[in-house]
Amino acid sequence: MDLNLIVLCGRLAVDAETRFFESGARLIRFLVVTRVDHPRRRTDVIPVTLWDPSDALLGDPGLKGDRVWV
Numbered sequence: 775m776d777l778n779l780i781v782l783c784g785r786l787a788v789d790a791e792t793r794f795f796e797s798g799a800r801l802i803r804f805l806v807v808t809r810v811d812h813p814r815r816r817t818d819v820i821p822v823t824l825w826d827p828s829d830a831l832l833g834d835p836g837l838k839g840d841r842v843w844v
Contacts, residue, residue: 781843782806786840803824804844805820805822
């Protein structure tokens with residue numbers, strides 16, 4: 775069995791986008807900004823899409839500047 779595990783901690787670059795589809799599927803999209811200083815200063819903006827997120831997350835998906843763990 776293969777397993778890839780990634781944990782991102784950063785801030786939202788823009789308000790989270792929530793979408794609902796006629797099929798009943800739903801998604802939340804984030805743009806997560808991460809910064810590192812070592813070995814050199816770097817900023818990355820990483821797109822994240824969550825399909826069928828929990829109802830709790832749909833109620834408050836996040837606003838620009840909020841710290842998130844994904």
